[in-house]
Amino acid sequence: MGDYSKLAENHEPEIQALALSPETQAELNTGSDGLSSEEVILRFQRDGPNLLPEKREKSCLWYLGYLWGPIPLMIWAAITFEILRDAWVSFFVLLILQFINGIMKWYQDRGSRTSIKKLKTSLLPQTYVKREGRCEQVASKDLVIGDRIKIKIGDIAPADLVLCEGSCEFDLSSISGESFPVKKGEGQVVYQGSICKKGEMEAIVLATGIRTFLYKSKQKFTVKSEKTSFEKANFWISVSLLIVSTMLVGVILAVVLVRGNDILESLSICTVLLVASIPIAMQLVCTTVLAVGANTMASKKTIVARLNSIEKLAGMNLLCVKKTGMLTRNDLTAQQPVLLRRYTIEDIFLSAGLASKRTPGSQDPIDKCITEYATQKCRINFQAYDELEFIPFDSKKKRCEVLVQNTRTGDRFKCTKGSPQIILAMAQDPEIENEVTKQVEELSVRGYRAIGVARTNKDGKWSMIGLIPLYDPPREDAKDSIEKAFQMQIGIKLVTGDQMAISKETAKLLNLGDKIYHGEIVCFDTTEEQKENLDSVLDHADGFAEVFPEHKYIIVKLLQEKGYKVGVMGSNVNDVAALKKADVGIAVYGALDAAKSASDIILTYPGLSVIMAAVHEARKTFQRLNNYYTYRIACTLQLLLFFATTMILINPSKKHCNQGDCDKVPNTFALPVISLVIITVLNDGTIISIAYDNVAANTKPYKLSLSMILWNSLILGIIPYVSSVALLLMAIGHMDTNHPNRILKFFGIGALNYGEILTMMYLKVSLSDYLTVFAARTSDWFWSSKPTKLLMFSAAVAILIATLLSVYWFLHYFEWTDEKSDFPSMKPIGWGTAGFVWGYNIVFFIFQDLIKVFIHKQQQVRSQNENYYLSSGVVDENFLVFTGSVQSKNSIVTKRSMIAANED
Numbered sequence: 001m002g003d004y005s006k007l008a009e010n011h012e013p014e015i016q017a018l019a020l021s022p023e024t025q026a027e028l029n030t031g032s033d034g035l036s037s038e039e040v041i042l043r044f045q046r047d048g049p050n051l052l053p054e055k056r057e058k059s060c061l062w063y064l065g066y067l068w069g070p071i072p073l074m075i076w077a078a079i080t081f082e083i084l085r086d087a088w089v090s091f092f093v094l095l096i097l098q099f100i101n102g103i104m105k106w107y108q109d110r111g112s113r114t115s116i117k118k119l120k121t122s123l124l125p126q127t128y129v130k131r132e133g134r135c136e137q138v139a140s141k142d143l144v145i146g147d148r149i150k151i152k153i154g155d156i157a158p159a160d161l162v163l164c165e166g167s168c169e170f171d172l173s174s175i176s177g178e179s180f181p182v183k184k185g186e187g188q189v190v191y192q193g194s195i196c197k198k199g200e201m202e203a204i205v206l207a208t209g210i211r212t213f214l215y216k217s218k219q220k221f222t223v224k225s226e227k228t229s230f231e232k233a234n235f236w237i238s239v240s241l242l243i244v245s246t247m248l249v250g251v252i253l254a255v256v257l258v259r260g261n262d263i264l265e266s267l268s269i270c271t272v273l274l275v276a277s278i279p280i281a282m283q284l285v286c287t288t289v290l291a292v293g294a295n296t297m298a299s300k301k302t303i304v305a306r307l308n309s310i311e312k313l314a315g316m317n318l319l320c321v322k323k324t325g326m327l328t329r330n331d332l333t334a335q336q337p338v339l340l341r342r343y344t345i346e347d348i349f350l351s352a353g354l355a356s357k358r359t360p361g362s363q364d365p366i367d368k369c370i371t372e373y374a375t376q377k378c379r380i381n382f383q384a385y386d387e388l389e390f391i392p393f394d395s396k397k398k399r400c401e402v403l404v405q406n407t408r409t410g411d412r413f414k415c416t417k418g419s420p421q422i423i424l425a426m427a428q429d430p431e432i433e434n435e436v437t438k439q440v441e442e443l444s445v446r447g448y449r450a451i452g453v454a455r456t457n458k459d460g461k462w463s464m465i466g467l468i469p470l471y472d473p474p475r476e477d478a479k480d481s482i483e484k485a486f487q488m489q490i491g492i493k494l495v496t497g498d499q500m501a502i503s504k505e506t507a508k509l510l511n512l513g514d515k516i517y518h519g520e521i522v523c524f525d526t527t528e529e530q531k532e533n534l535d536s537v538l539d540h541a542d543g544f545a546e547v548f549p550e551h552k553y554i555i556v557k558l559l560q561e562k563g564y565k566v567g568v569m570g571s572n573v574n575d576v577a578a579l580k581k582a583d584v585g586i587a588v589y590g591a592l593d594a595a596k597s598a599s600d601i602i603l604t605y606p607g608l609s610v611i612m613a614a615v616h617e618a619r620k621t622f623q624r625l626n627n628y629y630t631y632r633i634a635c636t637l638q639l640l641l642f643f644a645t646t647m648i649l650i651n652p653s654k655k656h657c658n659q660g661d662c663d664k665v666p667n668t669f670a671l672p673v674i675s676l677v678i679i680t681v682l683n684d685g686t687i688i689s690i691a692y693d694n695v696a697a698n699t700k701p702y703k704l705s706l707s708m709i710l711w712n713s714l715i716l717g718i719i720p721y722v723s724s725v726a727l728l729l730m731a732i733g734h735m736d737t738n739h740p741n742r743i744l745k746f747f748g749i750g751a752l753n754y755g756e757i758l759t760m761m762y763l764k765v766s767l768s769d770y771l772t773v774f775a776a777r778t779s780d781w782f783w784s785s786k787p788t789k790l791l792m793f794s795a796a797v798a799i800l801i802a803t804l805l806s807v808y809w810f811l812h813y814f815e816w817t818d819e820k821s822d823f824p825s826m827k828p829i830g831w832g833t834a835g836f837v838w839g840y841n842i843v844f845f846i847f848q849d850l851i852k853v854f855i856h857k858q859q860q861v862r863s864q865n866e867n868y869y870l871s872s873g874v875v876d877e878n879f880l881v882f883t884g885s886v887q888s889k890n891s892i893v894t895k896r897s898m899i900a901a902n903e904d
């Protein structure tokens with residue numbers, strides 16, 4: 001294939017510079033009908049799909065990777081300690097823990113990889129290709145060298161291309177860094193990834209997949225990669241817990257060793273304690289939670305371009321909505337036109353039809369309804385005109401234009417159709433200004449948007465023919481969705497390129513408010529006073545109409561400066577800047593590839609309800625993450641604090657004992673390694689099921705508060721910790737049959753030997769660990785939201801196994817090394833004591849939930865004053881007039897529309 005190093009050197013992408021082999025050159029000589037099916041198959045078989053290869057791991061090695069890393073290494077260390085001290089039961093359980101952990105990580109990782117792959121697949125672009133004379137849409141990955149494709153405004157070059165006849169402007173910023181669009185024409189090369197900013201033409205595929213310049217020069221598309229607050233939180237939580245755990249465990253180890261305990265056993269228990277406390281799987285669990293959320297959103301017609309976009313969506317508190325397709329159906333019907341001077345209905349539909357795309361598939365809804373009306377109702381024959389040059393619709397000009405020649409008379413003239421204020425400005429005819437302005441207003445009151453139509457006369461001067469009213473009914477879901485957005489504390493501002501009058505009518509109709517301003521108001525910010533006014537307009541406005549792409553960008557920027565988290569909807573190449581600038585760029589249904597690639601969220605269905613459903617799901621996803629953080633930190637806290645307190649401060653040998661294994665009562669209270677390992681194994685299942693849990697979405701935009709998470713975790717962790725220490729103290733006192741603990745005696749618990757105390761504490765710690773998940777998953781009472789079956793099941797399994805183990809503790813039958821150990825082994829406690837531990841746990845669980853609800857209510861009262869959507873300020877009418885943003889009563893023409901009208 002081509003020698004790209006030459007291209008990179010001289011930066012002059014001429015095809016000659018490629019030094020193509022004669023065979024490749026021959027393959028590029030595709031005729032006007034495109035390749036034949038046989039050729040396509042042959043070339044595809046030879047070159048493979050037009051994709052950049054992905055790194056593939058060997059599955060066996062891949063799994064082994066899960067048994068490696070900081071935590072697996074710690075487990076391997078603990079396993080080694082257990083071998084050295086002949087503790088074979090703990091050894092086997094640790095080994096099982098290692099493999100279960102590995103399998104779970106693999107399973108989670110596979111799940112999130114599959115979801116990400118699915119997302120990527122759903123984002124694969126499509127291209128119009130000509131094969132055997134037929135134009136068809138194919139996945140860009142199926143393109144082969146020599147394919148004749150169509151490239152138009154908003155498309156991203158799907159492969160390296162040689163351009164055919166005509167010219168287009170391309171944005172090469174992702175390839176060469178050039179910031180201004182570059183005009184390219186016949187015979188020139190355009191690399192994969194370049195964005196077509198203007199025009200439409202055919203091109204031949206020059207290189208695909210690994211043969212493209214993009215791949216060879218090892219460049220990648222630039223992706224927004226700033227860290228989200230959750231990624232930062234992940235990092236800080238992990239690091240903080242790591243530091244706290246390591247320090248506490250270090251202190252514990254030192255104290256235990258100073259007291260003369262067995263080194264290996266102490267090392268082993270401290271290592272396992274560290275394994276249980278550090279949330280190394282945090283990143284993985286978060287990815288799984290996000291991937292599950294992304295999958296659910298995809299099933300609800302919203303594709304998330306990057307997983308971290310979910311966080312942005314959950315935190316969005318202001319949404320700039322488009323009118324067409326979001327608030328209205330974009331299902332247009334043309335109506336009886338308004339004619340100026342002596343023009344006829346045929347004149348207006350002939351010019352409008354000529355200035356429209358007429359090939360089915362390439363038309364937008366405006367072109368479609370106008371050509372249908374022209375051919376079906378006015379019987380216009382477009383064959384009588386040759387199209388010499390067509391300039392497609394462009395939001396910067398807000399119109400399209402055509403140069404045609406009458407095949408019979410040879411007369412040449414231009415036709416244009418577009419926004420009425422632009423067409424009126426082009427006509428430069430003061431006599432019709434009042435009339436057109438009045439008609440546009442009247443049509444909008446009746447619910448019609450107007451399209452202006454003009455043609456050139458013999459002198460080449462533009463003459464406005466009239467207005468075509470288009471009926472675009474509001475979407476059924478629009479009103480409810482707006483209402484829902486307000487309930488979800490998301491401010492809605494209409495930001496539309498459409499005409500002011502109809503935008504106002506639509507906004508009013510949908511209860512969006514009637515304070516709609518011209519987009520150009522935002523370009524006016526010189527003096528402090530004017531800035532203040534502008535500030536007020538921004539808060540107070542229900543929308544902006546007649547906006548041009550640059551206005552969209554400035555509106556987003558100014559709103560962000562005021563502290564809003566702004567979502568912006570876009571569909572075409574001119575929206576790219578605003579989409580990239582927004583906190584959440586949303587490509588609407590049918591958006592062009594350029595807009596999609598600049599967005600965080602891609603809608604695959606029209607209407608506002610889709611995005612509202614996506615926000616709802618995004619907030620649920622973040623509630624899950626919040627719950628996970630809270631639960632995970634609470635678990636670490638209760639375990640660490642319990643072990644630190646009991647191992648450092650409690651000396652059971654000082655208590656009087658006359659029951660059972662008194663000679664073995666140690667000077668340090670520590671749960672055996674095996675019990676800690678079992679707690680950790682069983683906890684894994686509960687943790688993973690949080691990713692799939694049922695949660696209630698927040699009624700407010702999500703705002704990550706680490707302090708709130710830590711505070712909640714502290715409450716949830718401290719109560720089980722205190723209750724565990726209290727139970728331990730009661731149990732140790734109960735070793736003395738002469739002076740048993742009064743509370744335990746009251747509940748009919750007989751004197752306990754030390755092995756039974758260990759088991760009792762194992763059950764206590766396990767149960768409060770597993771029960772805490774039910775308190776952590778809601779901010780209201782634990783019964784206020786039903787957990788998923790998966791969560792119930794995993795928690796039930798963990799609880800049941802812990803209970804059965806405690807009642808029967810059959811593992812001690814295998815503990816043949818019991819005699820060697822300094823620490824006595826656990827003993828079965830029977831149903832009576834287990835029942836008491838259960839009751840004790842339930843009482844404290846309810847207490848834990850009560851305190852949690854109380855604290856949440858306090859937090860709610862405090863945050864009630866936080867207003868996410870401000871609506872204040874008074875706008876000075878003089879300011880509006882002064883800035884030229886209030887048009888004169890007699891004309892819809894504004895300063896910006898004059899500029900657009902005179903643009904080439």
Ligand SMILES: Nc1ncnc2c1ncn2[C@@H]1O[C@H](COP(=O)(O)OP(=O)(O)OP(=O)(O)O)[C@@H](O)[C@H]1O
Nearest residue numbers: 322323324366393395398417418419496497498499
């Ligand atoms: N194919 C077309 N031919 C002529 N005029 C068009 C065409 N498409 C759109 N327009 C005009 O441009 C205006 C919309 O401009 P633009 O597409 O830039 O706005 P937008 O922000 O995408 O608008 P919306 O909020 O309605 O989606 C329409 O009101 C219409 O007057």
